[in-house]
Amino acid sequence: xxxxxxxxxxxxxxxxxxxxxxxxxxxxxxxxxxxxxxxxxxxxxxxxxxxxxxxxxxxxxxxxxxxxxxxxxxxxxxxxxxxxxxxxxxxxxx
Amino acid sequence: xxxxxxxxxxxxxxxxxxxxxxxxxxxxxxxxxxxxxxxxxxxxxxxxxxxxxxxxxxxxxxxxxxxxxxxxxxxxxxxxxxxxxxxxxxxxxxxxxxxxxxxxxxxxxxxxxxxxxxxxxxxxxxxxxxxxxxxxxxxxxxxxxxxxxxxxxxxxxxxxxxxxxxxxxxxxxxxxxxxxxxxxxxxxxxxxxxxxxxxxxxxxxxxxxxxxxxxxxxxxxxxxxxxxxxxxxxxxxxxxxxxxxxxxxxxxxxxxxxxxxxxxxxxxxxxxxxxxxxxxxxxxxxxxxxxxxxxxxxxxxxxxxxxxxxxxxxxxxxxxxxxxxxx
Numbered sequence: 192x193x194x195x196x197x198x199x200x201x202x203x204x205x206x207x208x209x210x211x212x213x214x215x216x217x218x219x220x221x222x223x224x225x226x227x228x229x230x231x232x233x234x235x236x237x238x239x240x241x242x243x244x245x246x247x248x249x250x251x252x253x254x255x256x257x258x259x260x261x262x263x264x265x266x267x268x269x270x271x272x273x274x275x276x277x278x279x280x281x282x283x284x285x
Numbered sequence: 286x287x288x289x290x291x292x293x294x295x296x297x298x299x300x301x302x303x304x305x306x307x308x309x310x311x312x313x314x315x316x317x318x319x320x321x322x323x324x325x326x327x328x329x330x331x332x333x334x335x336x337x338x339x340x341x342x343x344x345x346x347x348x349x350x351x352x353x354x355x356x357x358x359x360x361x362x363x364x365x366x367x368x369x370x371x372x373x374x375x376x377x378x379x380x381x382x383x384x385x386x387x388x389x390x391x392x393x394x395x396x397x398x399x400x401x402x403x404x405x406x407x408x409x410x411x412x413x414x415x416x417x418x419x420x421x422x423x424x425x426x427x428x429x430x431x432x433x434x435x436x437x438x439x440x441x442x443x444x445x446x447x448x449x450x451x452x453x454x455x456x457x458x459x460x461x462x463x464x465x466x467x468x469x470x471x472x473x474x475x476x477x478x479x480x481x482x483x484x485x486x487x488x489x490x491x492x493x494x495x496x497x498x499x500x501x502x503x504x505x506x507x508x509x510x511x512x513x514x515x516x517x518x519x520x521x522x523x524x525x526x527x528x529x530x531x532x533x534x535x536x537x538x539x540x541x542x543x544x545x546x547x548x549x550x551x552x553x554x555x556x557x558x559x560x561x562x563x564x565x566x567x568x569x570x571x572x573x574x575x576x577x578x579x580x581x582x583x584x585x586x587x588x589x590x591x592x593x594x595x596x597x598x599x600x601x602x603x604x605x606x607x608x609x610x611x612x
Contacts, residue, residue, distance in 0.1 A: 215475070223473040230466040237459055237484075244405070245398050253402040254411030255449075255491045257374070261381045262484045264395060271394070 238263050238270045246274060288583040289607045291509070291540065292322070298509040298539070300421065300501055302431045304439065304531070305513035306523060310544040310586075312339045313593045314513055315432040317603040320596070322428050323360035324603075324611050332363040332420055333432035334413040340364050340432060345595050357596065361426070365416045367409055374412065375399050410442045414498040421501055431501075439502065440527075443534040446499035453492050460485045502536055509539040511583070516546055516570035525577055540583040542606070543574060547588050584608075 239246075241256050242263065263270075286294075301318060303311040312333070319331040330353060333340050340362050341348050348354040350366030378399060379391055391399070402408060421429055433439055464482055471477070502508060510531065514524045528538055547564050574582060584606050593602055604611055 211475075215473075219473045223470055226466055226470045226473065230463060230470065233459065233463045233466065237456065237463065240456055240459075242398070244401075245394070253405040253408050254374075254415065255495075257378050257399065257402055258487050258491060259484060260378060260395070260398070261385050262487065264382055264386060264392070267392075267395065 234263075234266060235270050235273055238266060239274065242267075246271070286540070286580065286583060287608060288540070288542065289609060291583060295509065295539075297506055299427065300429050300431065300504065300508040302433050302502070302508070302510045303513050303542075304433050304510060304527070306520060309513045309515055309520070310593075311513050312343055312432050313599075313602065314511070314542060314544070314586075314606070315430045316340070316343045316593075316599050317606050319360055319362075319428075319430050320357075320599045321603040321607050321609075321611065323357065326359065327427040328359050328361075328425070329428045329430060330361045330363060330420070330426040331430040331432060332365065332417075334365045334367060334416060335432070336367060343594055343599070363420065365413070365420075367413050367416065370416055371403055371408065371412045375403065407441075407445060410438060410445065413438075414442055415494060417501060418494055418498045422497065440530055440534070443499060443502060443536070446495055447534075449495050450492075453488060453495070457485070457488050457492070460488060503534065505535075505537045508537050510536050511539055512541045513544055514541060514574070515544050516567040516574060518570055518573065521570060521573055521577060538581075540581050541574075541578045542583055543571070543585040545588040546571070546585050 241259050244253070244256075245267070292298075301315075303314045303318075305311055315331050315333075319329045322329045331340065341364060344356050344362055346354065346356065346362075348362055349364045350369055351364075353361045353363045356362050379396075382388065382391055382395065417431070460482065464485065467482075502510075512524050512528060514520050524541070531538060547560070547567055549564060549568065552561065552564055571585075586602065586605055589598070589602070591598065593599065600611055
């Protein structure tokens with residue numbers, strides 16, 4: 192089943208796939224980029240309100256924020272850098 | 286109403302709690318109630334989360350951190366070791382991070398955060414109440430008697446629970462919004478639908494745990510909360526204040542039990558002035574209790590001439606509390 196799916200995908204990469212990629216690049220790519228940026232802003236906001244005490248902003252229950260910690264480990268470094276770099280914290284929120 | 290009638294009238298009230306200022310006899314009454322119910326053929330667990338727990342002392346057995354220990358037929362006791370529990374929990378988080386990302390070692394800043402968390406205020410309360418949920422949701426017992434930490438802690442936790450709730454509401458909404466973005470991005474990039482949001486699942490889990498733990502204290506169907514007080518003016522005033530606070534958090538207050546009442550008959554004997562004065566002070570205080578709490582007073586227990594320790598003395602006390610001879 193999996194292989195068949197893969198093949199089907201590859202087939203689409205013919206002329207039709209090219210047109211599809213082309214229109215994506217022309218029309219949607221910018222939107223997708225913007226959405227991704229928004230999404231990562233939100234991710235950072237999320238970490239701020241759950242793990243704020245890492246930056247010295249005690250927010251809420253450490254017992255339960257520990258549960259969330261494993262899921263945000265990869266983002267912590269970029270988050271810290273970004274939070275501490277922004278001139279105005281509010282700018283970075285939305 | 287007498288205490289014994291209460292248990293007959295409300296058989297569904299399976300979570301029992303004694304609250305009151307420190308040293309008034311919460312543990313003693315917890316033990317005696319557990320003894321009485323166990324003798325009546327109910328399976329009872331009496332448990333404490335106090336780091337200076339005294340169940341070990343009253344049952345004359347070392348049960349601290351040892352799980353549910355059988356004291357006698359149908360009667361089990363448990364003292365939760367909060368510190369060890371927090372440490373085990375932190376270790377669990379470390380292991381999870383290591384296995385999730387195949388790391389050899391926890392990054393330093395993450396490790397610092399984990400280590401610092403145990404020093405945070407509210408860490409212990411949260412851990413304690415989480416432990417209580419663990420104990421109670423198993424549901425292996427007919428009755429759970431919760432030898433409560435001093436009132437302040439309980440109130441603090443209840444007020445925290447409502448803040449947690451509002452907080453969770455907000456971040457869950459944010460998480461849902463993020464999920465929308467994920468979906469939109471996936472559609473735009475023509476990718477398969479996004480994977481499950483683990484964080485969202487964790488949030489739901491946390492929400493459920495917090496809901497459960499505050500529900501144990503506020504369930505009007507299953508919980509009965511008794512206040513312990515002594516015939517002293519200051520205690521009465523404090524208890525009244527505490528009762529009002531608890532009522533605000535919708536804790537089902539079920540009655541008051543007066544402890545350490547000195548036998549008034551002694552006044553007829555030739556007794557020292559010291560004792561005479563104390564008895565007279567208690568007479569006044571008892572009138573005040575009657576005026577303040579009236580028929581909510583379920584039982585009045587005399588001052589014992591020995592320390593309440595060991596099953597024999599616990600039985601004597603239970604007999605007085607429940608006005609019934611127990612074999």
